Amino acid sequence: MINKARFLHFGTLFCLFLVSLPAGAQNPPYDVFPDAEAPYYRVRYEASTEPGKLIFPVKYTVWIPPQVKTLRGLIVHQHGCGEGSCKSGLTGAFDLHWQALAAKHGCALMAPSYEQPQKADCQMWCDPRNGSADAFLQSLVDLGKLSGHAELAEVPWALWGHSGGGHWAGGMTMLYPDRVAATWLRSGVPMLEVNPDRPGIKPHQLPKAALSVPVMCNPGTKEGVTVKDGRFARVWPANEAFFYRMRGEGALIGISVDPLTAHECGNQRYMAIPWLDECLAKRLAKGDDQTLRPMPTDEVYLATVLETKPVAEKQYNGDAAKAIWLPSQRIAQQWSQYVTDTKIADNTPPPAVQQVSVKDGVLTWQPQADLESGISHFLIQHQGKTIGRVPETPANRFGRPLFQGLQYSDTPDMPLVEAQFELPAELASGASVTVITVSTVGGKSEPAGLAR
Numbered sequence: 001m002i003n004k005a006r007f008l009h010f011g012t013l014f015c016l017f018l019v020s021l022p023a024g025a026q027n028p029p030y031d032v033f034p035d036a037e038a039p040y041y042r043v044r045y046e047a048s049t050e051p052g053k054l055i056f057p058v059k060y061t062v063w064i065p066p067q068v069k070t071l072r073g074l075i076v077h078q079h080g081c082g083e084g085s086c087k088s089g090l091t092g093a094f095d096l097h098w099q100a101l102a103a104k105h106g107c108a109l110m111a112p113s114y115e116q117p118q119k120a121d122c123q124m125w126c127d128p129r130n131g132s133a134d135a136f137l138q139s140l141v142d143l144g145k146l147s148g149h150a151e152l153a154e155v156p157w158a159l160w161g162h163s164g165g166g167h168w169a170g171g172m173t174m175l176y177p178d179r180v181a182a183t184w185l186r187s188g189v190p191m192l193e194v195n196p197d198r199p200g201i202k203p204h205q206l207p208k209a210a211l212s213v214p215v216m217c218n219p220g221t222k223e224g225v226t227v228k229d230g231r232f233a234r235v236w237p238a239n240e241a242f243f244y245r246m247r248g249e250g251a252l253i254g255i256s257v258d259p260l261t262a263h264e265c266g267n268q269r270y271m272a273i274p275w276l277d278e279c280l281a282k283r284l285a286k287g288d289d290q291t292l293r294p295m296p297t298d299e300v301y302l303a304t305v306l307e308t309k310p311v312a313e314k315q316y317n318g319d320a321a322k323a324i325w326l327p328s329q330r331i332a333q334q335w336s337q338y339v340t341d342t343k344i345a346d347n348t349p350p351p352a353v354q355q356v357s358v359k360d361g362v363l364t365w366q367p368q369a370d371l372e373s374g375i376s377h378f379l380i381q382h383q384g385k386t387i388g389r390v391p392e393t394p395a396n397r398f399g400r401p402l403f404q405g406l407q408y409s410d411t412p413d414m415p416l417v418e419a420q421f422e423l424p425a426e427l428a429s430g431a432s433v434t435v436i437t438v439s440t441v442g443g444k445s446e447p448a449g450l451a452r
Contacts, residue, residue: 027057029083030115033090034416039064040093041146043139047115054131055124057115060139061093064147065103071149072106072284073156073181074140075276079113079409080163080188081122088407089113091414096367096404097374101273104371105280108152110143111411112136123201126164126188128171136172156284156292158276162186162265162409170204170215170242177209181292182279184272186218186410187235187263189242197234206249214279214295214327215253217243218268220261225306232263243305247321252295254324255305257339260399265410267342267399270440271334274344274372278331300325301332308339342399346372350437352448353378353419358430364420365435365448367403373439375403380421381434381447388421400440 026044036042042061048054064071077098079089092098092111102109114125114132125132137153144152158181161169166188173183174190191203217239219225224236239255246253258266283292302323303310310332316323326332337344350370357364369375380388394401398408405413427433434447 027115029087030057030059030090030113032414033059033113034061034094034414036061038147039066041143043142043146045135045138048131052131054135056120058125058132058135059090059113059115060136060143061090061111061113062143062147062152063093063099063102063109064149065099065106065108067103068106070106070288071108071151071155072290073158073280074108074110074152075102075158076160076169077109077111077411078159078161078165078168079111079411080161080165081116081126083116083118084407085163085165085409086114086116088409088411088414090411091407091416092409092411094404094416095410095412096369097269097273097371097402100369100371100374101277101280104277105284107155107158107280108147108149110139112139122164123167126167126171127202128168128175129202132168133172133175151288151290154290156181156290158182158280160184160186160272160276161188163188163263165409166190173213173215174204174207174210177207177213178292180213181283182214182216182276184216184218184276185239186265186268186272187220187223187232189217189238191238192242192245195238206245211246211249211251212294213252214283214325215246215251216272216275217253217255218258218272219255220258220263220266222262225257227262230262235263240305244322247323247325250321252297252325252327254303254326254335256335257306258342259339260342264398264408265406267338269410270342270344270373270400271338274334275327275331277371278327282327295327299328301329302326303332303335308336310336344372346370346439346441346443348372349443350375350439350445352445353435353437354448356430356435356448356450358423358428358433358450361423361425361428362420363423363430363433363435364418367419367437368445370437370439370443373441373443374400376401376438376440376442377403378419378421379436379438379444381436382427382432387424387427387433390419390421391417402440 170190
């Protein structure tokens, strides 16, 4: 079902009440969205007319790993500006690949969706000082109550943002550095200096604590590196200015130039997810402790900007204050491949699907995404012979074909693809049918069938 959702409604008077609201009661194109039933939870806040408050309505959807008793962190997947990107945020929390990262570290996965009219000023939400930081913090309290995970309001954050979402994620890093485990900035960075070309944007202050937060800038090469004109040509100069200012003051920051794209997200998740995996593994404390640990610096690799060969920090002969910072040898190797052609290797098989069942001749299962390479498709087999593929032709116009598809801001297509297959009449019981997961690099899982 996609026509109803459960909400906490947060009006300008901040009165809280639980409602069941028909999707059609909201403004298009934000009136169609996936349902939010456990382990998914959603709150929606109306636009405010109070000075300094958020002027757009916003939905926050969060996925809580069902097996987690106490959350250790929150991964925020923040879309960019404009109606298309804002609408794409409606499916971000349903992304199986990002869920695999969250589940590994005992984190929730959140995707906001700001209901910004197409021609409205994006800065009114992507600058968190314009009310979106306050709304986000309130959502953590309210979603904590809805989900039964009150600790959601206190856990550290890993922030991923695209375009205007990069402005937001970077801005939140400047405002709340002690709460941020790591920040990935796809095609958008916050401003730290006055930019005469964009006089309406107020620069952020750079607190000392932000220098200890691992940050990765991730522009596309066609955003000013190899293509010097056009709509997105100023992305690279903005990334350069932000990077050199941060790195010059000792920040743990790198740049991963996507060699294939312009502003679209492309294959960036195959670098962003392992990088965030590394940062979360090293920074999140054990058990119920919500204190962030310092990022280790004993295995650092450095690389020259716009080159592809990182070396161990002690072997680097250039100016370290201008070099790309990479946290480990593993990440350095993956980074080198990513900035060359995005074809990061993965020799591990994906996990097998779970909860295979059949009803009225329809086979269903619970997908389990491969952390390194996600899911391309599923093979349906009978006695070792493939009788079907789901989807029959996996597609993705921005990068590797994906089971859930991919929108511009790195979120699944809508409506969400279902993990199901209609069996031939002679196999309608599903007794001898198995499902195999195929990752985006062709790795295959063990077959899984009905429980015996």
